[in-house]
Amino acid sequence: xxxxxxxxxxxxxxxxxxRWSFPPAAGxxxPAAGxxxxxxxxxxxxxxDCCAAVVWPAESVGELGADPVRIAVCGQSxxxxxxxxxxxxxxxxxxxxxxxxxxxxPELADRLxxxxxxxxxxxxxxxxxxxxxxxxxxxxxxTCRRMRRPRGRTDPAGLPPAHVTASxxxxxxxxxxxxxxxxxxxxxxxxxxxxxxxxxxxxxxATAQVSRWLTADSIGAFRRVL
Numbered sequence: 001x002x003x004x005x006x007x008x009x010x011x012x013x014x015x016x017x018x019r020w021s022f023p024p025a026a027g028x029x030x031p032a033a034g035x036x037x038x039x040x041x042x043x044x045x046x047x048x049d050c051c052a053a054v055v056w057p058a059e060s061v062g063e064l065g066a067d068p069v070r071i072a073v074c075g076q077s078x079x080x081x082x083x084x085x086x087x088x089x090x091x092x093x094x095x096x097x098x099x100x101x102x103x104x105x106p107e108l109a110d111r112l113x114x115x116x117x118x119x120x121x122x123x124x125x126x127x128x129x130x131x132x133x134x135x136x137x138x139x140x141x142x143t144c145r146r147m148r149r150p151r152g153r154t155d156p157a158g159l160p161p162a163h164v165t166a167s168x169x170x171x172x173x174x175x176x177x178x179x180x181x182x183x184x185x186x187x188x189x190x191x192x193x194x195x196x197x198x199x200x201x202x203x204x205x206a207t208a209q210v211s212r213w214l215t216a217d218s219i220g221a222f223r224r225v226l
Contacts, residue, residue: 025215025219025222026219026220026222026223026226027223027226028072028222028226029057029064029065029066031053031056031057031064033049033050033053033054033082034049035049035050035053035082036049046082047082047085047086050082050083050085050086051086051089051090054071054073054086054090054096054098055096057071057096058071058095058096068096069097069099070099070226071096071097071098071099072098072099072100072101072102072160072222072225072226073086073087073098073100073101073102074101074102074103074104075102075103075104075106076104076105076106076201077104077105077106077107077126077172077200077201078107079104080103080104080105080106080107080108080176081106081107081108083101083102083103083106084101084103084106084108084179087101087159087160088159091158091159098160099160099161099225099226100160100161100162100163100221100222100225100226101159101160101161101162101163102162102163102218102221102222103162103163103164103165103176103179104165104218105165105166105167105170105172105176105200105201106164106172106175106176106179107172107175108172108175108176108179109175112128112131112132114171114173114174114175115174116170116171116172116173116174116175117131117171117172117174120169120170120171120173123169123170123171123199123200124169124199124200125199125200125201125204126170126171126172126199126200126201127171128171131171155186156182156183156186156188157186157187157188158186158188159183159186159188160188161188161189161190161191161225162180162183162188162189162190162191163190163191163193163217163218163221163222163225164176164179164180164183164190164191164192164193165192165193165194165195165214165217165218166192166193166194166195167194167195167198167199167200167202168194168195168196168197168198168199169197169198169199169200170198170199170200171200172200173194176192177192177194180192191221193214193217195210195213195214196210197210198210198214202214203215
């Protein structure tokens with residue numbers, strides 16, 4: 001149901017903050033994009049809001065004290081899907097130019113056809129039944145389906161370098177892996193991390209060793225690119 005609950009802004013618990021700490025810990029400013037969500041708003045409303053959120057830093061460099069030529073997008077789960085999809089119009093419409101996309105356990109498809117989606121029926125935090133419930137709240141029309149399925153869209157050549165994470169026991173796993181492969185095949189610089197033994201949202205347990213590895217890897221990726 002990642003297209004329905006709004007989690008914009010700093011989360012209140014330290015465990016949830018782990019998901020947001022990557023850019024600030026790497027010395028980056030992090031404007032958080034709030035977006036309209038289902039079921040009150042049609043599918044493309046969230047994408048339109050996130051596209052506007054990407055334009056805003058480029059137009060507000062004085063207010064932010066930021067570098068207008070070093071803009072990146074990042075997101076987790078449904079946010080990872082939005083970040084991916086935002087990068088496509090930014091490329092096709094000539095800006096703002098993005099230098100990086102950080103895609104954490106991204107949700108990149110609206111159909112439950114992958115092997116991980118078929119087998120992850122009782123995994124912790126996120127599983128097939130939750131995805132089905134979310135889909136019921138967020139009906140997808142044909143136009144929206146084209147925008148929300150970047151792993152099956154046109155040539156990804158020219159997209160910014162990507163850092164992609166996936167969890168072993170996550171119904172979204174087999175959406176992230178082929179998308180990272182397609183980026184590599186299009187000569188887009190991509191770094192893919194598949195974390196063994198983890199479920200969707202594993203960084204909720206911020207003190208776990210694998211969560212610390214994931215956090216360190218993500219911070220390192222931001223530092224190398226930005």
